[in-house]
Amino acid sequence: MKIIKTDELLNLINNLGKEMDIWAPVGDSFERVPSLKTVEIPQGTTHFSAKEIFFPKEQTLLTYKREDGNFELDSVPLPDAKGVIFGLRSCDLVAIAEMDEFFTGRTYTDVYYQKLREGMLLFGVACKQAAPTCFCNWFDPDVPVNPGVADVYLYPLENYLLATSTTERGEKMLSSFPDADEESLEKLERFKLESIASLPEKQETDGLADRIYELFDDKQFWQGTFDRCLGCGICTFVCPTCHCFDIQEEIINRVGRRYRLWDSCQFSLFTLEASGLNPRPTRFERMRQRFMDKLSYSYKEFGKYQCVGCGRCVVMCPANIDIREVIAKSCTVSRGGG
Amino acid sequence: MNSENPYLPLSSELVDLWFETDDRQIKSFVVELPDSKRFDYKPGQFCQLSLLGVGEAPFGIASSPDEKHLLFTVNRIGTLTSALHELEKGTEIGIRGPLGNWYPVEKMKGHSVVIVGGGYAFTTLRSLFLYIASPKRRGDYNDITIVYGAREPGLLLYRDEFDRWSKREDVSVELTIDKAYEGWTRHIGFVPAVLEKVAPSSKGAYAVVCGPPIMIKFTLPVLEKLGFPPERIYTSLEMRMKCGIGKCGRCNIGEKYICYDGPVFSFEELKGLNADF
Amino acid sequence: MDSVTSQIRERAKALLSEGKVDVVIGFTEGTIPFTARPVAVAHPEEVECLVWNRFCRLNLASYLRQFKDKKIGIIAKGCDTRSIAILCTEQQVNRDNIYIIGIPCEGMLSRKTLRERFGDTPEKVEIKDDIIEVTTSGKKESVPISNFLDTACRFCIHPNPVVYDEMIDDEVPIRVSQEEHYSLLREFEKKSPDERWKYFREEFSKCIRCYACREACPTCYCEECFVDSLNPKWIDKGFSESDLSIWHLTRLYHQAGRCVECGNCSAVCPVGIDFNVMTQKLSLDALQMFQYEAGMSIDEKPLLQTFKQDDYNDFVM
Numbered sequence: 056m057k058i059i060k061t062d063e064l065l066n067l068i069n070n071l072g073k074e075m076d077i078w079a080p081v082g083d084s085f086e087r088v089p090s091l092k093t094v095e096i097p098q099g100t101t102h103f104s105a106k107e108i109f110f111p112k113e114q115t116l117l118t119y120k121r122e123d124g125n126f127e128l129d130s131v132p133l134p135d136a137k138g139v140i141f142g143l144r145s146c147d148l149v150a151i152a153e154m155d156e157f158f159t160g161r162t163y164t165d166v167y168y169q170k171l172r173e174g175m176l177l178f179g180v181a182c183k184q185a186a187p188t189c190f191c192n193w194f195d196p197d198v199p200v201n202p203g204v205a206d207v208y209l210y211p212l213e214n215y216l217l218a219t220s221t222t223e224r225g226e227k228m229l230s231s232f233p234d235a236d237e238e239s240l241e242k243l244e245r246f247k248l249e250s251i252a253s254l255p256e257k258q259e260t261d262g263l264a265d266r267i268y269e270l271f272d273d274k275q276f277w278q279g280t281f282d283r284c285l286g287c288g289i290c291t292f293v294c295p296t297c298h299c300f301d302i303q304e305e306i307i308n309r310v311g312r313r314y315r316l317w318d319s320c321q322f323s324l325f326t327l328e329a330s331g332l333n334p335r336p337t338r339f340e341r342m343r344q345r346f347m348d349k350l351s352y353s354y355k356e357f358g359k360y361q362c363v364g365c366g367r368c369v370v371m372c373p374a375n376i377d378i379r380e381v382i383a384k385s386c387t388v389s390r391g392g393g
Numbered sequence: 394m395n396s397e398n399p400y401l402p403l404s405s406e407l408v409d410l411w412f413e414t415d416d417r418q419i420k421s422f423v424v425e426l427p428d429s430k431r432f433d434y435k436p437g438q439f440c441q442l443s444l445l446g447v448g449e450a451p452f453g454i455a456s457s458p459d460e461k462h463l464l465f466t467v468n469r470i471g472t473l474t475s476a477l478h479e480l481e482k483g484t485e486i487g488i489r490g491p492l493g494n495w496y497p498v499e500k501m502k503g504h505s506v507v508i509v510g511g512g513y514a515f516t517t518l519r520s521l522f523l524y525i526a527s528p529k530r531r532g533d534y535n536d537i538t539i540v541y542g543a544r545e546p547g548l549l550l551y552r553d554e555f556d557r558w559s560k561r562e563d564v565s566v567e568l569t570i571d572k573a574y575e576g577w578t579r580h581i582g583f584v585p586a587v588l589e590k591v592a593p594s595s596k597g598a599y600a601v602v603c604g605p606p607i608m609i610k611f612t613l614p615v616l617e618k619l620g621f622p623p624e625r626i627y628t629s630l631e632m633r634m635k636c637g638i639g640k641c642g643r644c645n646i647g648e649k650y651i652c653y654d655g656p657v658f659s660f661e662e663l664k665g666l667n668a669d670f
Numbered sequence: 671m672d673s674v675t676s677q678i679r680e681r682a683k684a685l686l687s688e689g690k691v692d693v694v695i696g697f698t699e700g701t702i703p704f705t706a707r708p709v710a711v712a713h714p715e716e717v718e719c720l721v722w723n724r725f726c727r728l729n730l731a732s733y734l735r736q737f738k739d740k741k742i743g744i745i746a747k748g749c750d751t752r753s754i755a756i757l758c759t760e761q762q763v764n765r766d767n768i769y770i771i772g773i774p775c776e777g778m779l780s781r782k783t784l785r786e787r788f789g790d791t792p793e794k795v796e797i798k799d800d801i802i803e804v805t806t807s808g809k810k811e812s813v814p815i816s817n818f819l820d821t822a823c824r825f826c827i828h829p830n831p832v833v834y835d836e837m838i839d840d841e842v843p844i845r846v847s848q849e850e851h852y853s854l855l856r857e858f859e860k861k862s863p864d865e866r867w868k869y870f871r872e873e874f875s876k877c878i879r880c881y882a883c884r885e886a887c888p889t890c891y892c893e894e895c896f897v898d899s900l901n902p903k904w905i906d907k908g909f910s911e912s913d914l915s916i917w918h919l920t921r922l923y924h925q926a927g928r929c930v931e932c933g934n935c936s937a938v939c940p941v942g943i944d945f946n947v948m949t950q951k952l953s954l955d956a957l958q959m960f961q962y963e964a965g966m967s968i969d970e971k972p973l974l975q976t977f978k979q980d981d982y983n984d985f986v987m
Contacts, residue, residue: 097789166399
């Protein structure tokens with residue numbers, strides 16, 4: 056654990072900024088900034104997560120030229136970007152770890168994701184005070200103060216910060232800073248306790264994956280949620296772990312490209328087959344799919360919930376669909392309650 | 394498969410193509426990869442075929458790994474398949490594969506195999522049949538039975554080959570059409586009914602079923618009646634796919650991705666899954 | 671308790687108990703600040719969850735089609751009733767199966783504007799007459815409610831229910847004149863074509879293609895939206911300026927003579943695209959060219975499906 060003063064941290068990041076982009080929370084999302092002016096970040100999370108930096112809304116997979124009816128594939132335009140992302144919350148770091156595993160593990164390496172991800176230095180910031188829509192502790196009680204996959208992870212104490220790293224490149228950046236003294240470490244412990252205490256009461260998630268799985272056919276369980284679902288894709292687009300994409304093709308002036316785009320399981324086109332058959336024909340199946348995937352399938356397949364409790368979908372849903380209610384209700388239903 | 398970038402298609406050449414059915418809705422395509430790019434595969438795997446400027450879609454490999462070229466049989470149904478049907482010999486086709494898992498040809502060794510197919514869904518079954526019935530492997534398997542049907546004779550796939558296979562003494566080939574048709578001398582009736590009549594022994598046998606959902610629905614009870622347990626009945630599933638490598642997120646049935654965990658599943662595996670359909 | 675809320679509960683209870691309706695679509699308390707959430711109540715004993723407040727922003731007519739096979743009671747503001755009227759004239763729902771409880775509307779508050787001012791999750795929010803009291807980090811602020819009126823509500827000229835079976839409470843006065851109603855548009859029209867195009871570009875470029883505008887729009891109900899058509903594919907799905915502009919402009923054109931300016935599209939947009947100027951233009955064109963206001967009666971035929979001898983013909987060469 057290192058001690059780092061506010062201006063030292065700003066210098067560190069702004070120096071990195073001479074050779075790479077600096078991303079920081081600005082308003083609703085993470086934006087490129089010319090320089091970092093403050094290490095203060097707003098409580099809770101940004102409306103949109105940082106996933107767009109590694110997994111852009113639109114990304115070219117390959118390009119080609121059309122000459123006399125023939126196509127010529129160009130060399131593949133792998134994305135290239137170097138940056139430092141400041142201000143990631145721990146829930147977002149959990150989400151990035153899941154995205155890493157999903158895109159770069161499981162047999163095939165998604166080189167487009169990998170390339171952008173490797174180019175980014177992650178600066179995480181522990182939560183002093185959770186927002187009322189935070190529920191990361193439902194999945195892991197220590198999340199709000201967990202360094203996760205951050206290269207550098209910061210604990211903002213009164214007028215300086217403590218910093219730790221989980222990667223070699225992070226360690227290198229911190230090597231010149233002094234080690235934390237006893238007093239700071241004591242303060243850190245208090246910080247952690249207060250942070251965790253600011254979270255809502257933990258909802259039981261042991262066995263959640265099985266509970267939700269078994270509710271698949273329970274129309275009554277889903278009815279109230281379904282009644283208000285508008286069927287838009289906001290929940291999936293603001294979610295830091297939603298990774299679904301579509302692949303499309305376009306030719307403009309003899310130059311063609313195959314590109315991918317964010318897609319959403321909430322859209323009817325998502326599973327519509329060429330034959331006209333759609334295994335998820337109505338909004339009901341599509342709404343259910345999202346909860347199934349977040350709270351059950353992901354756990355069954357990877358041993359991790361693809362919900363990190365960031366609360367973004369809760370905040371952003373125009374109809375106020377609240378995943379916390381679905382989790383809580385699954386407990387009472389399976390206990391024979393309502 | 395391009396080992397550095399799984400989204401990058403290999404370039405292959407369309408060396409031959411023909412109409413497979415009389416309604417001219419289904420065509421077979423013979424595709425040749427340059428020697429250095431040839432890949433090994435197993436029956437049941439699929440490839441993503443792509444045309445630059447049009448798009449990409451998954452197709453089961455209909456050829457046997459013993460054959461020199463890849464064979465795909467394509468039903469004209471959407472934008473890409475229509476474009477494929479328009480192609481001429483010599484055209485370049487993008488190809489990614491082999492993808493997905495395969496029929497349990499190792500586990501089937503020493504056992505009988507019943508292949509049940511309907512309509513257009515005989516593509517990977519052709520691959521499976523040629524693989525297990527090839528002279529060099531025939532001895533590894535006990536009885537091999539095919540029950541295959543279509544609405545009418547002109548809609549059966551691979552008709553010349555079926556004529557040849559029917560003459561073989563080491564395999565049983567039971568062909569059927571839905572209704573009587575002039576000149577047709579083989580079975581008449583739906584696949585499940587013919588299967589029940591043929592009644593292949595289930596003793597230590599595996600069944601592989603591919604066909605329209607309605608055919609599968611009525612075939613399963615017959616297989617059950619014949620004594621096939623769900624862990625020895627396999628099928629190959631289809632769903633809309635984009636990436637084919639388990640990333641784009643759309644082809645799941647419950648927690649399984651068809652492209653990545655499948656497309657081949659036993660009914661034992663499927664039984665426990667939350668299926669949307 | 672607010673008297674409108676208690677009357678809504680009472681009426682919903684009666685309608686459900688008497689079997690006049692199978693379900694009542696209304697609002698209930700939200701789980702986050704500045705929000706009332708839509709709810710469908712199917713049993714008389716559940717009516718206590720119904721509320722009426724200044725956060726009942728959504729146009730509930732969007733939900734009618736999913737209860738198509740039922741007898742539906744619906745709590746409806748002026749704009750909701752106009753959307754219902756259009757859905758009836760376009761034969762998407764059957765008027766006989768809908769029982770409209772009209773509520774005169776004082777204008778709803780914009781969640782977006784409130785959040786910009788007070789953050790997403792203040793500890794406490796209270797409305798006392800025309801003042802909203804918001805407590806953030808222990809600090810209480812009192813601000814006039816009018817500062818946070820949704821843009822569509824600010825310029826609304828039909829706050830009272832237009833088509834209804836019964837009305838709760840007295841009609842509210844109309845807050846703006848016909849001319850004031852179009853003031854955003856009038857301002858916009860003063861801009862040069864370049865400035866106007868810049869505005870369109872800036873608004874549309876924010877789009878993330880979540881389609882919330884479409885899904886929340888009561889009159890965007892096509893079984894297959896043109897943007898989803900695969901064969902033929904009308905437009906590409908990307909984020910280029912042309913793709914996004916074509917998407918939004920075409921969707922808006924499809925609302926000509928049908929849009930009631932409820933502002934749902936702008937209210938649900940997660941990136942804050944403001945469609946209000948555009949919907950005002952749709953409405954003004956219909957009014958000036960055809961003396962037509964969308965959704966003012968269920969007997970009126972849809973504007974673009976009828977032809978009259980004296981129709982505006984200037985667009986014909």
